[in-house]
Amino acid sequence: MPLLFCFSYAGGTGELYRQWQRPLQQSCRVCPVELPGRGSRFGEPFAKSIPEAAASIAAAIGPYSHARYALFGHSLGSVIALETARALQRGNMPMPAAIVVSGRFPPHAQATRKCFHTMPDAALLDEMRRLGGTPEEILNSKEIIEMLLPVVRDDFRLLETFDSPQLPRVDAPVHVCCGRDDEDSPVALLERWEEVTSASCSITLFEGGHFYINESRDALLRHIEAVMRDVGGHRAPNRSL
Numbered sequence: 426m427p428l429l430f431c432f433s434y435a436g437g438t439g440e441l442y443r444q445w446q447r448p449l450q451q452s453c454r455v456c457p458v459e460l461p462g463r464g465s466r467f468g469e470p471f472a473k474s475i476p477e478a479a480a481s482i483a484a485a486i487g488p489y490s491h492a493r494y495a496l497f498g499h500s501l502g503s504v505i506a507l508e509t510a511r512a513l514q515r516g517n518m519p520m521p522a523a524i525v526v527s528g529r530f531p532p533h534a535q536a537t538r539k540c541f542h543t544m545p546d547a548a549l550l551d552e553m554r555r556l557g558g559t560p561e562e563i564l565n566s567k568e569i570i571e572m573l574l575p576v577v578r579d580d581f582r583l584l585e586t587f588d589s590p591q592l593p594r595v596d597a598p599v600h601v602c603c604g605r606d607d608e609d610s611p612v613a614l615l616e617r618w619e620e621v622t623s624a625s626c627s628i629t630l631f632e633g634g635h636f637y638i639n640e641s642r643d644a645l646l647r648h649i650e651a652v653m654r655d656v657g658g659h660r661a662p663n664r665s666l
Contacts, residue, residue, distance in 0.1 A: 427522070427657040428494040429453045429649070430486060432502030432509075434528070435541075435580035436559065436573060438464030441638075442497075448646050453495075453653040458482060460505075463576055471579045475508050475587045483512035495523040495656050497649065499638055501584050503529040507621060510595045520597045522656040524622075525649060527602040528635055530614035531621050532589030542581035546574055553577065558636035594623040600652055601628040602645060604637030 429449070431442035439457025446455045460478055461469040472478035482505070486494075490513065498506030503526035510524055541552055550570070553559050563569050599622045603610050612628070619626035629648055633640030 427453045427653055428456050428489060428492055429653060430456045430458050430494065430496050432458050432498035432505045434500035434502055435584065436577035440464065445646060449650055452650045475505060475583050479505060479508035479512045482509045483516060487518050490519040493522050493656050495525065495653060496521045497525040499527040500529045501580050503527055504532045504584060510597055511593065514595055523598050523600060523652050525600045525602060525652060526618060527638065528604065528607060528610060530610050531618045532587060533591040534614045534617045540585055542578050542585050549574065549578065556635045558639065591620055594621055596623050598622065598624040599626045601626065602648065603630055604633040604635060605630045606634040609635060
């Protein structure tokens with residue numbers, strides 16, 4: 426059965442993907458990936474940069490890369506998934522049969538964005554509310570927020586201080602997923618994911634905003650299931666932009 430390594434969004438943990446294990450159990454084995462200092466690795470020193478994190482993840486994936494496998498990442502996770510694939514490629518390791526990137530334009534694309542990691546706490550909390558994905562009871566809990574905000578801030582630091590090159594292209598198909606109402610990821614920028622791959626690239630839009638992964642969870646999982654059946658069946662996905 427193919428493996429699906431999953432990378433979380435800023436402030437997220439692998440718990441989201443553990444909830445995918447049962448609905449996807451017929452098509453793949455879901456393998457959540459935790460960054461240092463997050464989730465089950467809480468307390469470990471944060472990674473200094475996305476390339477450092479990607480190199481470490483690639484080394485961990487290496488022993489499993491003999492199997493058919495794919496990468497999935499949402500928002501920050503999509504950038505880490507891409508850079509992990511590049512690290513695997515540099516190491517001449519078997520490449521993923523697919524990379525599913527979600528809720529984010531490619532890291533080399535130019536876009537005017539706020540600098541979240543330098544915001545005061547109150548402003549950062551407001552942005553977290555705007556983006557959705559974090560339950561209000563967590564946002565209103567002083568104790569939880571005191572633990573969560575440093576992680577969220579560091580995740581945004583990783584993303585906002587990363588200067589990604591357009592090249593090298595990865596030798597793996599890229600599947601782009603996004604919410605139709607995600608104002609931060611317009612289709613014109615999503616289309617630029619085709620610039621990072623030497624294989625095929627497709628875009629699929631779902632109902633919802635940045636956290637359509639919650640709003641359209643069932644539709645997204647059906648899409649991922651189809652991708653993973655292709656991965657397991659060695660069928661090359663069609664290109665549709």
